[in-house]
Amino acid sequence: MTAVDTDILAVAREQVLERGEGLGQEQLLAVLLLGDDRLEELLQLAHEVRMRWCGPEVEVEGIVSLKTGGCPEDCHFCSQSGRFPSPVRSAWLDVPGLVRSARETRDTGATEFCIVAAVRGPDARLLSQVREGIKAIREDGNDIQIACSLGMLTQEQVDELVAMGVHRYNHNLETARSHFPNVVTTHTWEERWETLRMIRAAGMEVCCGGIIGMGESVEQRAEFAAQLAELGPDECTMNFLIPQPGTPYEQYEIVEGRDALRTVAAFRLAMPRPLLRFSGGRELTFGDLGTKQGMLGGINAIIVGNYLTNLGRPAAQDLEMLDDLKMPVKALNQSL
Amino acid sequence: MSTEFCARCGRVEADGDHTRCAVLLASIDPPRFCADCGRRMVVQVTPAGWVANCSRHGERTSTSPSVD
Numbered sequence: 001m002t003a004v005d006t007d008i009l010a011v012a013r014e015q016v017l018e019r020g021e022g023l024g025q026e027q028l029l030a031v032l033l034l035g036d037d038r039l040e041e042l043l044q045l046a047h048e049v050r051m052r053w054c055g056p057e058v059e060v061e062g063i064v065s066l067k068t069g070g071c072p073e074d075c076h077f078c079s080q081s082g083r084f085p086s087p088v089r090s091a092w093l094d095v096p097g098l099v100r101s102a103r104e105t106r107d108t109g110a111t112e113f114c115i116v117a118a119v120r121g122p123d124a125r126l127l128s129q130v131r132e133g134i135k136a137i138r139e140d141g142n143d144i145q146i147a148c149s150l151g152m153l154t155q156e157q158v159d160e161l162v163a164m165g166v167h168r169y170n171h172n173l174e175t176a177r178s179h180f181p182n183v184v185t186t187h188t189w190e191e192r193w194e195t196l197r198m199i200r201a202a203g204m205e206v207c208c209g210g211i212i213g214m215g216e217s218v219e220q221r222a223e224f225a226a227q228l229a230e231l232g233p234d235e236c237t238m239n240f241l242i243p244q245p246g247t248p249y250e251q252y253e254i255v256e257g258r259d260a261l262r263t264v265a266a267f268r269l270a271m272p273r274p275l276l277r278f279s280g281g282r283e284l285t286f287g288d289l290g291t292k293q294g295m296l297g298g299i300n301a302i303i304v305g306n307y308l309t310n311l312g313r314p315a316a317q318d319l320e321m322l323d324d325l326k327m328p329v330k331a332l333n334q335s336l
Numbered sequence: 337m338s339t340e341f342c343a344r345c346g347r348v349e350a351d352g353d354h355t356r357c358a359v360l361l362a363s364i365d366p367p368r369f370c371a372d373c374g375r376r377m378v379v380q381v382t383p384a385g386w387v388a389n390c391s392r393h394g395e396r397t398s399t400s401p402s403v404d
């Protein structure tokens with residue numbers, strides 16, 4: 001079978017929709033190269049795949065930055081790196097602030113609350129803040145599931161997080177392995193992969209994704225989707241570059257809407273089963289209409305409310321959209 | 337409230353075009369600079385809001401952005 005004599009969407013229908021087997025790198029490239037005239041058909045197929053292998057529910061999550069800014073790493077997209085003249089100053093959220101944030105998130109009906117810190121990896125102070133924070137969230141009567149994103153971990157730290165009851169860990173590979181050295185020079189893709197391996201081995205759910213629009217080629221987008229599929233995360237988070245003031249990517253273009261939708265659908269065809277989450281940058285890249293199209297093109301999870309250093313749409317607006325789309329918000333007992 | 341300085345880029349409002357800054361402040365960016373003195377503020381974004389602190393002019397929040 002060659003890509004020339006077989007239509008890629010017909011292949012995907014049989015392979016992904018019927019058999020639940022994700023597309024490989026070459027096939028994903030063929031999807032990403034489809035013209036705008038096939039976009040609607042592509043989104044429809046990605047939606048069918050999502051409905052068939054995941055169902056209609058949407059997982060809703062809120063996130064908060066526990067430690068903002070001053071990160072020693074040099075991820076070129078990041079406003080929190082201390083190496084760039086970004087306007088973001090260092091800040092620490094105290095435990096009462098964390099409890100309030102978790103409550104604000106729970107009040108939206110979200111089932112996930114992710115605690116994030118801008119660090120290479122956590123130190124003892126950060127871990128103890130997380131431990132106290134989780135304890136206080138529970139004492140507040142909040143049973144929301146707690147995820148963390150605290151950078152690269154040692155085995156002891158992985159074990160500590162498991163003991164704290166953290167059920168999912170986010171650690172993004174950010175971009176294709178071949179493009180990573182252009183984006184980050186202070187640590188490697190392989191170091192990130194190693195943290196992901198330890199998280200998986202410890203029985204935590206793995207959340208891993210990246211950012212589209214960092215100068216990667218279309219081949220590298222296909223490569224990245226295939227690499228994520230190989231990792232097999234429980235959740236894949238899709239961000240679209242927000243060119244942040246002061247960072248090396250300040251002047252980068254925002255990903256064009258149709259290109260972004262094609263990428264969303266391709267990621268779904270690479271990974272039929274995991275949660276595929278709309279994360280940062282969707283407001284700029286997609287707007288209201290594009291967000292809806294994404295929800296009908298493979299996405300089945302969203303972050304509501306604000307992000308780490310950027311603002312999102314009010315949660316109510318997203319919940320109303322899900323209601324319009326007749327997509328039920330996943331309930332807490334369904335995810336336990 | 338005086339708005340001498342652009343809360344997004346920190347430059348003097350009267351100087352240059354801040355149309356894009358205004359669009360971003362109304363959508364995805366919290367204020368980063370004090371509108372009164374142009375100092376960089378310490379900003380904490382939370383799921384439902386933000387709090388910004390100028391060392392000279394105190395706290396502003398998303399619910400009372402014009403209060404200094």
Ligand code: SF4
Pocket residue numbers: 071072073074075078079080081082117118119120151
């Ligand atoms: S490690 Fe995380 S916080 Fe630090 S610069 Fe990279 S993306 Fe930003």
Ligand SMILES: [Zn+2]
Pocket residue numbers: 342343344345346347353354357358
């Ligand atoms: Zn400005």
Ligand SMILES: [Zn+2]
Pocket residue numbers: 370371372373374375390391392393394
């Ligand atoms: Zn001031």
